[in-house]
Amino acid sequence: MSRARMPHAIVTAVIVASLAAVFAAPVTGHIETVSGVLVLRDQVALSPDAVAVVTLTDRSPDGAGTIVGQQRIDGPTGAEIPFSVPYDTDGINPSHAYAVHASLVDAGEEWQNALPVPTVTGGPTDGLIVLLVEPNYANPAEVTGTISMPTESELSDTAVAYAAIFNADSGRLVVRQTLTELGEPPFTFAVGYDADLVDPEATYVAAAAVIDGEQLWQSEVPLAIEAGPELELAVVARDEVIPGPPTEVPSEVPSDEPTEPPTEEPTEEPTEEPTEPPTEEPTAEPTAEPTEQPTEPPTEQPTEQPTETATESPTAEPTVSPSPSPSPAPSPSPSASPSETPIPTSVSGTLVYRERAALTDSAVATITIVQLQGEGPTVAAVGTTRLNDPGQVPIAFDVALEEDLLDPEAPAELWATIVDGDNAWATADGVAVATLGSPAEGVVVSLIYRPDLLEGEVSGQIVGAGTDLTGDSYATAFILDTSRTDLLGFYQRAVDGDDPIRFAVPFRVTDVDPETPYVVDGYVVDGDRFWQGSPVAVITSGNPFAEIELMVTEVVQPSPTASPSPSPSPSPAPAASPAPDQPPAEGGGIDPIWLLLLGAAVGGAVVILIAMRRRSQEP
Numbered sequence: 020m021s022r023a024r025m026p027h028a029i030v031t032a033v034i035v036a037s038l039a040a041v042f043a044a045p046v047t048g049h050i051e052t053v054s055g056v057l058v059l060r061d062q063v064a065l066s067p068d069a070v071a072v073v074t075l076t077d078r079s080p081d082g083a084g085t086i087v088g089q090q091r092i093d094g095p096t097g098a099e100i101p102f103s104v105p106y107d108t109d110g111i112n113p114s115h116a117y118a119v120h121a122s123l124v125d126a127g128e129e130w131q132n133a134l135p136v137p138t139v140t141g142g143p144t145d146g147l148i149v150l151l152v153e154p155n156y157a158n159p160a161e162v163t164g165t166i167s168m169p170t171e172s173e174l175s176d177t178a179v180a181y182a183a184i185f186n187a188d189s190g191r192l193v194v195r196q197t198l199t200e201l202g203e204p205p206f207t208f209a210v211g212y213d214a215d216l217v218d219p220e221a222t223y224v225a226a227a228a229v230i231d232g233e234q235l236w237q238s239e240v241p242l243a244i245e246a247g248p249e250l251e252l253a254v255v256a257r258d259e260v261i262p263g264p265p266t267e268v269p270s271e272v273p274s275d276e277p278t279e280p281p282t283e284e285p286t287e288e289p290t291e292e293p294t295e296p297p298t299e300e301p302t303a304e305p306t307a308e309p310t311e312q313p314t315e316p317p318t319e320q321p322t323e324q325p326t327e328t329a330t331e332s333p334t335a336e337p338t339v340s341p342s343p344s345p346s347p348a349p350s351p352s353p354s355a356s357p358s359e360t361p362i363p364t365s366v367s368g369t370l371v372y373r374e375r376a377a378l379t380d381s382a383v384a385t386i387t388i389v390q391l392q393g394e395g396p397t398v399a400a401v402g403t404t405r406l407n408d409p410g411q412v413p414i415a416f417d418v419a420l421e422e423d424l425l426d427p428e429a430p431a432e433l434w435a436t437i438v439d440g441d442n443a444w445a446t447a448d449g450v451a452v453a454t455l456g457s458p459a460e461g462v463v464v465s466l467i468y469r470p471d472l473l474e475g476e477v478s479g480q481i482v483g484a485g486t487d488l489t490g491d492s493y494a495t496a497f498i499l500d501t502s503r504t505d506l507l508g509f510y511q512r513a514v515d516g517d518d519p520i521r522f523a524v525p526f527r528v529t530d531v532d533p534e535t536p537y538v539v540d541g542y543v544v545d546g547d548r549f550w551q552g553s554p555v556a557v558i559t560s561g562n563p564f565a566e567i568e569l570m571v572t573e574v575v576q577p578s579p580t581a582s583p584s585p586s587p588s589p590s591p592a593p594a595a596s597p598a599p600d601q602p603p604a605e606g607g608g609i610d611p612i613w614l615l616l617l618g619a620a621v622g623g624a625v626v627i628l629i630a631m632r633r634r635s636q637e638p
Contacts, residue, residue, distance in 0.1 A: 049108045050262050053088065053138050055147025056581070057100040057121050059130060069125035070199040072179055073097045073102045073552070078474065080190040084183060087111070088261060089230050091177055091199075095123070102149075105262035106139075116141050116190070116474035116528040121149045122197035128153065129197060131440060134470055141475025141528045142564045152441070154194075157376065164250030164417070165196075165205040166227040168236060172256065174201060178231035182208035182252060187222040189471040190587040201229075205251075213332040216375040216442070216468065227252035233260040361426050365420055366402065366452045368462030369413035369574045370435055372444045377411060382439035383491055384409040386416050386464075388452060390429045391504050398497055398506070398540065401425045404514065405493055409437070413463075420453065427454050434509040436462050443469040445525070449506060475526045477508070477539050477557050479567025480519035484550045486582055488514050496522040496541035496569065498557065500532075507537060514543065519528035524571070533559055543571055550574070 037122040053075050075088035086107035104119070111117070118135030138144055166180055183195035196210045210225070217223070224241035236254040244250075366388055388402040402420040414437075425431070432449025444466035451457040481494050492514040498507040508526035524539060533538075538554035550571035556562045 022062060024623040032044060035083060051108055051144065052103045052105050053147065054101070054145045055119070055120060055136075057095075057102060057123065059098065059123070060150055062098075063125075063130075065096060065123075065125050069095055071100055071102070071121065071123045072197050072199065073104050073119060073121045075104045075106050075117060075119055075138070076192060077112070077115050078118045078190045078192060079112075080188065082112065082115050082190070084190075084192055084226060086139050086228060086230070086235070086261065087117070087547075089179070091179055093177075097425045111139060113140060113533075114529055118192075118473075119147060119149055120192055120195070121151060122195070123151050124199050129214060135191065135473055137474060137476045137564075140531075140589070146565065154213075155212060156211065156215075158213055158215040159211060160214040161209050161211045162225060162244060162250060163207075163209045164178050164225070164252055165207055166229065167253045167433050168229060169252065169256060169595075170542060172204070172236070172616075174200055174229070178229060180206050180208075180227065181322040182210050182227050184210055184212060184223055184225050185241070186218070187241075188218075189221070191471050191473075193223065193470075208252075208314070216374050218373045218468065218471070220373055220467055221374075223324040224251060225250050227254050229254055230261065233263045235261055262632050266584045277580040286586050322438070322607050347573055355438075362422065362425065363420060363459035364422065365417055366433060366459045366462060367415070368460070368464060369415055370409075370437065370464050371413045372437070372466040372468065374468055376439075376442060378409065380408045380439070382437060383407055383513050384416070384435065384437045385513070386418050386435045387432060387495060387509075387511055388418055388420065388431050388433050388508075389449070389497075390426055390431050390454075391506075392426055392429060396504050398499065399424055400495070400542070400544070401431060401609075403493070403512050403544065405491060425453070430455055431457070432506070433462065433464060434511065435466060436511050438512060439465060444574050445469055445472060446509070447472055447527075448623050449509070469525070472530045473525045475531070475558075476523050476564065477526070477567060478493050478521070478565045479539070479555075479569060480521050481541055481543060481552065481569045481571055482519040482521065483571040484518065486516065486518045488518075488543070488545045490514060490515060490545065492542065492545035494522065494543045496539060496552075498524050498526055499538050499540060499554070500535055501538060502535050507531070514545075531558060535559060537562075539567055539569060541569055541571070548573060550575065567578065 031220070057071055057073070071092040072517065073090045074086050077085035077087060087110045088104040090102055090104045092100060092102065100123075102121070116137065117139040118141075119132075119138055120135065121132055123130040130153050132149050133152055134150075136147055136149050138147060162182075162184060164182070167181060178199040178201055180201055181195050182198075185191065186193055194210055194212045196208050198206055198208065208227075223244045225244060226238040226241040228238070228606045229236040235257045237257055238252050242250050242252065254403055310614050333335050345450055370384060370386070374479075384406040386404050386406075387400055389398050389400050391397070392399045401424045402418040404416060404418045406414065406416065416435075418433075430451060431453045433452045434446050435622070436443065436445045446464060447467050450464055452462055453459045477496075477498055481496065484494075493511060494514050495509070495511045496511045498504075503593065508524040510522050510524040512520075512522070514520055522541065536556060537558045539557045540554040541552040543550040550573045552569050552571045555569060557567065557568050558564060
């Protein structure tokens with residue numbers, strides 16, 4: 020987001036409108052909590068003046084940065100800092116994604132979580148682990164400015180101010196500065212970031228907020244980062260409030276009592292009255308009229324005209340000409356059928372991402388091609404490759420396909436990841452390749468920076484593969500929509516001897532159907548060895564998001580179910596061989612060979628008669 024390198028993007032009216040509610044949420048309903056622990060990755064001795072601030076935010080593109088809950092923790096101690104952030108359920112949009120962000124401020128230094136931690140709609144609400152790290156930017160840059168407030172505002176000693184930068188396209192909070200000792204406004208801020216991790220095609224905006232207990236001030240309009248050398252972020256008081264600091268008793272008591280009454284009253288009244296009246300009136304009138312008029316006129320005219328003219332003209336002439344030519348015609352047909360739908364032996368292309376970050380020599384890229392096969396269905400890996408130290412983007416790849424596993428009649432999708440230390444990129448959706456007319460060469464796979472991709476997450480560990488895996492082994496986990504046979508999310512990583520193997524499958528909250536069952540499944544591959552997982556229900560119907568234990572069992576063959584698919588392909592070849600004997604009988608003509616034999620016999624008889632006649636006339 021360096022001004023010299025940032026695109027000169029203009030924040031459109033849509034983005035401004037969607038972000039105008041940054042940091043605000045009404046509070047009128049039932050109070051619940053999001054809880055867990057803050058963990059410092061590096062051992063740090065904190066002073067008594069240290070302050071931890073945890074916020075629950077809306078990270079959807081049309082609700083980016085909206086704070087729906089906050090907790091301030093003064094004087095935290097220990098390696099793990101417990102937190103419990105209250106929020107109002109009436110401020111939650113079921114189709115939005117929510118995440119926990121935390122800052123630990125001590126003696127001018129600030130530790131933050133680099134990755135948003137999904138919760139509420141995209142993850143669990145308790146047992147969250149928020150890993151805090153000290154920023155380490157390869158190409159450091161910063162946005163500076165001031166936060167101003169209305170002159171009549173009075174703040175307590177526990178007030179907190181934020182200056183934050185958002186990716187307006189993905190809704191992600193990129194980075195923020197948390198001010199815990201405010202003094203008199205305006206408040207000066209300097210938000211640091213890594214310029215190499217900026218998407219040059221995205222729009223980035225800055226916004227501010229001040230929270231004092233339940234009172235909230237916020238930016239009315241976010242500012243584009245290119246607005247000037249220093250940003251002036253003015254905040255105004257909001258009528259809405261957020262839940263105040265949690266206490267021991269309220270955090271438990273409200274969660275039991277209010278949950279039952281709200282579910283019974285609203286569900287019965289709306290379902291009986293509105294559903295019946297609308298269904299009777301529209302179905303009676305519209306269905307009767309359209310079905311009679313459109314169906315009869317189109318069927319009479321088109322069917323009679325084409326059938327008479329089309330059947331007579333072709334059949335009269337072609338029946339004579341095919342009779343001499345059937346013998347050569349069938350012979351090319353077996354070779355023509357495979358050429359129409361060739362089965363590729365590999366898929367090649369390049370991996371790209373839009374940020375300018377350079378990869379280190381410890382980066383690992385994995386590319387896998389999968390198919391949904393069988394009645395289950397199950398996810399079959401029909402090709403995979405791992406690239407250690409792949410170089411810089413664009414990264415060329417060539418994945419060999421397992422011909423005995425590939426089903427040419429089923430869609431095949433390519434999923435890829437690049438992991439380089441704390442940075443990772445991945446495919447948001449599978450890329451169609453290899454089958455059903457999809458390309459097998461020159462495939463360009465665009466990867467998304469993982470923090471921008473992360474709205475929801477299913478996490479846990481794969482157990483059962485053992486500790487004797489080689490350095491080339493890898494594990495795959497995926498979320499499968501069992502009713503629509505679609506992949507909701509995909510995750511792959513190098514194992515490198517880990518046991519158990521941690522996994523974290525990202526997904527989009529907007530892709531989740533509350534009425535659809537989902538499972539997480541996976542497998543582990545180490546050379547010729549293969550471990551198949553057993554699916555576990557997740558996400559909907561009260562099923563978990565986190566701490567999933569995915570058991571895998573070693574099998575001899577990865578997926579023998581796809582092996583019968585190649586066998587039907589040779590069957591058309593033998594079927595075509597008897598075809599040359601059939602057409603002469605159907606055409607009613609005489610085989611030319613018999614005509615030649617008959618002609619020779621007649622000619623020979625004529626010659627014999629002439630010879631006998633001459634001999635009889637000799638004296």
